[in-house]
Amino acid sequence: MSEKVQSLLDLVAGGVPLHQGxxxxxxxxxxxxxxxxxxWYKRASAFDLGTVEQIASLNADGLYKIxxxxxxxxxxxxxxxxxxxxxxxxLRVPVVVALFILRSLVATLExxxxxxxxxxxxxxGNIVLTANKxxxxxxxxxxxxxxxxxxxxxxxxxxxxxxxxxxSDVYSLGMLLFRLVYGSELVTADNYDEYAAKSxxxxxxxxxxxxxxxxxxxxxxISALAPLWKALLxxxxxxxxxxxDELDELxxxxxxxxxxxxxxxxxxxxxxxxxxxxxxxxxxVPETSEMALxxxxxxxxxxxxxxxxxxxxxxxxxxxxLAVSVNKSGKSEVDDAGDxxxxxxxxxxxxxxxxDSVPPEQAGNVADTSLLQDLPTPELRE
Numbered sequence: 001m002s003e004k005v006q007s008l009l010d011l012v013a014g015g016v017p018l019h020q021g022x023x024x025x026x027x028x029x030x031x032x033x034x035x036x037x038x039x040w041y042k043r044a045s046a047f048d049l050g051t052v053e054q055i056a057s058l059n060a061d062g063l064y065k066i067x068x069x070x071x072x073x074x075x076x077x078x079x080x081x082x083x084x085x086x087x088x089x090x091l092r093v094p095v096v097v098a099l100f101i102l103r104s105l106v107a108t109l110e111x112x113x114x115x116x117x118x119x120x121x122x123x124x125g126n127i128v129l130t131a132n133k134x135x136x137x138x139x140x141x142x143x144x145x146x147x148x149x150x151x152x153x154x155x156x157x158x159x160x161x162x163x164x165x166x167x168s169d170v171y172s173l174g175m176l177l178f179r180l181v182y183g184s185e186l187v188t189a190d191n192y193d194e195y196a197a198k199s200x201x202x203x204x205x206x207x208x209x210x211x212x213x214x215x216x217x218x219x220x221x222i223s224a225l226a227p228l229w230k231a232l233l234x235x236x237x238x239x240x241x242x243x244x245d246e247l248d249e250l251x252x253x254x255x256x257x258x259x260x261x262x263x264x265x266x267x268x269x270x271x272x273x274x275x276x277x278x279x280x281x282x283x284x285v286p287e288t289s290e291m292a293l294x295x296x297x298x299x300x301x302x303x304x305x306x307x308x309x310x311x312x313x314x315x316x317x318x319x320x321x322l323a324v325s326v327n328k329s330g331k332s333e334v335d336d337a338g339d340x341x342x343x344x345x346x347x348x349x350x351x352x353x354x355x356d357s358v359p360p361e362q363a364g365n366v367a368d369t370s371l372l373q374d375l376p377t378p379e380l381r382e
Contacts, residue, residue, distance in 0.1 A: 027040065
């Protein structure tokens with residue numbers, strides 16, 4: 001970050017874990033009366049800094065808004081606005097709604113493309129379905145990943161170490177479409193090498209047959225989707241849809257085969273929003289707890305030091321006075337005063353232990369000056 005401003009990480013009032021993964025852990029945090037998501041990468045993981053910098057400068061309805069990113073305690077991290085909605089990984093979606101979602105994602109990918117950017121990890125876990133003014137709005141998150149991303153959705157060339165591009169995103173959209181309508185992945189494997197091998201054999205896979213055998217889809221739905229599999233799920237990038245514009249046209253045609261018009265599509269999408277998305281939004285968000293954070297907030301404990309030092313210095317001064325007057329006053333008076341100082345010191349220790357649980361804004365109320373008020377100060381005699 002070019003300007004030296006206080007990090008959002010040090011303004012966080014609390015956090016609650018949302019997901020723990022092999023690449024990163026996800027937390028919902030609150031700071032400055034605003035909800036954010038913290039993606040805390042494992043030490044061996046990171047993101048493409050250039051891509052994240054450009055994403056942070058964009059403002060699009062279908063794209064998450066990055067507020068801060070960087071490195072802390074040896075971990076890369078990204079903080080972005082919390083999106084009230086539901087992950088696409090939790091749902092099986094009606095075919096018409098799934099096609100509508102894909103068209104929205106294609107529009108967002110076009111925005112990225114205009115900046116020479118590509119997502120690189122299109123999978124249900126990176127899509128949040130929310131309602132924008134009552135209208136279904138899919139939002140893409142987690143751009144700029146290094147590596148192939150979710151293996152079940154990665155194009156064959158990504159396993160060969162090639163960077164994400166328009167064609168690899170097109171392939172991932174095909175896998176995503178199948179997952180949305182069917183409810184599980186088209187390709188499953190036990191390890192990286194098996195996924196890589198199966199991606200090269202994708203041409204021999206027949207998604208239409210899988211849908212037909214499930215008995216959950218109409219002939220019209222299977223027929224409408226068939227051209228999309230041939231345009232998306234191909235091992236050779238050259239055999240896929242030429243670009244996102246062509247894919248959008250194919251999606252529009254597929255939607256047309258399943259409805260009698262735009263009004264019918266909007267009605268089904270609206271029913272989905274009201275019965276699924278808005279119901280999820282009404283569910284209570286868990287309370288946050290600072291104990292859940294994966295790092296220590298800088299400067300939080302230092303705010304209490306001033307009053308601790310002041311009281312301790314006061315006690316030291318009193319002890320010095322007592323020591324100077326030891327030969328000038330009765331021993332019993334000194335002993336009594338020493339006992340009282342000892343008691344007050346113990347009280348201070350107890351107060352010190354309790355202070356860690358007191359919010360910073362209440363720090364001024366913690367220091368109890370009465371600890372010093374009733375300590376005797378022996379008079380010096382000539």
